[in-house]
Amino acid sequence: MLSELRAVRYVTPLREGGSLPGLVEARGVGGDPGLWVAKFTGAAQGRKALVAEVVSGELARRLGLRVPELVTVEVDPVLVVGEPDERVQDLVKASGGTNLGMAFLSRALGFDPLAFPVDPLTAGRVLWLDALIGNVDRSWRNPNLLVRAGELWLIDHGASLIFHHNWPRAAAAVDKPYDASDHALLRFGPDLAAADAELAPLVTERLLREVLALVPEVWLDGEPGFGSAQEVREAYVAQLAGRVSGGRDWLPEAAA
Numbered sequence: 001m002l003s004e005l006r007a008v009r010y011v012t013p014l015r016e017g018g019s020l021p022g023l024v025e026a027r028g029v030g031g032d033p034g035l036w037v038a039k040f041t042g043a044a045q046g047r048k049a050l051v052a053e054v055v056s057g058e059l060a061r062r063l064g065l066r067v068p069e070l071v072t073v074e075v076d077p078v079l080v081v082g083e084p085d086e087r088v089q090d091l092v093k094a095s096g097g098t099n100l101g102m103a104f105l106s107r108a109l110g111f112d113p114l115a116f117p118v119d120p121l122t123a124g125r126v127l128w129l130d131a132l133i134g135n136v137d138r139s140w141r142n143p144n145l146l147v148r149a150g151e152l153w154l155i156d157h158g159a160s161l162i163f164h165h166n167w168p169r170a171a172a173a174v175d176k177p178y179d180a181s182d183h184a185l186l187r188f189g190p191d192l193a194a195a196d197a198e199l200a201p202l203v204t205e206r207l208l209r210e211v212l213a214l215v216p217e218v219w220l221d222g223e224p225g226f227g228s229a230q231e232v233r234e235a236y237v238a239q240l241a242g243r244v245s246g247g248r249d250w251l252p253e254a255a256a
């Protein structure tokens with residue numbers, strides 16, 4: 001299970017982002033408050049974006065990539081009483097209950113390819129992950145990569161796993177090619193063959209089940225066409241396992 005925190009203060013919106021994540025102070029039972037980036041269920045992208053954050057982020061972590069800690073954050077809309085920004089008011093009021101938190105990396109900088117060269121194997125690992133999860137949000141315009149103390153961190157996986165927006169057609173899209181033409185790390189000569197050889201054997205059904213078990217039930221309940229949250233979890237496992245165990249039509253050319 002992800003750690004369960006409760007938001008105690010809304011600090012500020014993070015305005016660069018489209019989904020209006022908020023910086024909040026949150027604490028666990030008996031713990032000290034810390035700073036977390038909250039992603040809200042009431043955002044336009046809805047709870048599926050949060051499912052994608054957890055599944056893709058926790059998968060990335062298990063493949064050895066750096067992702068800030070993910071937790072759940074309970075939000076009481078009373079937090080934003082007096083908040084002057086109406087968009088924030090509306091968003092947080094629509095997001096009572098369980099939301100996502102990502103550890104805030106203070107003093108991190110946005111990734112700048114000119115200032116931070118990435119080795120081909122690391123670039124290959126990140127691109128391989130993005131191809132597997134179909135992440136459309138890692139372009140050079142909007143890399144969703146942070147750099148702190150010489151380390152590369154992956155954030156913002158809400159726009160991955162797009163198959164979950166159309167479950168009836170998901171099986172037919174299992175080998176869907178990934179368009180890497182705008183990818184932030186393409187210029188570093190990503191070694192996709194090495195990344196595939198290293199990472200594919202790690203993405204087992206067992207690992208995927210472990211990852212899916214971390215998704216809060218309330219974000220999966222009531223999905224049309226499924227009898228239970230557990231069935232939805234299994235559909236994600238089957239989709240990702242099927243992608244890894246099949247051919248490599250989904251991997252960009254560079255791997256061939």
Ligand SMILES: Nc1ncnc2c1ncn2[C@@H]1O[C@H](COP(=O)(O)OP(=O)(O)O)[C@@H](O)[C@H]1O
Nearest residue numbers: 014016017018019020037068102103104105156
């Ligand atoms: N864990 C974090 N630590 C530090 N800054 C972050 C973190 N997560 C997000 N940010 C900052 O907030 C911005 C928006 O967050 P992001 O997750 O990319 O949301 P959006 O879906 O709106 O693009 C990021 O581009 C980054 O500048």
Ligand SMILES: [Mg+2]
Nearest residue numbers: 017018144156
């Ligand atoms: Mg972003």
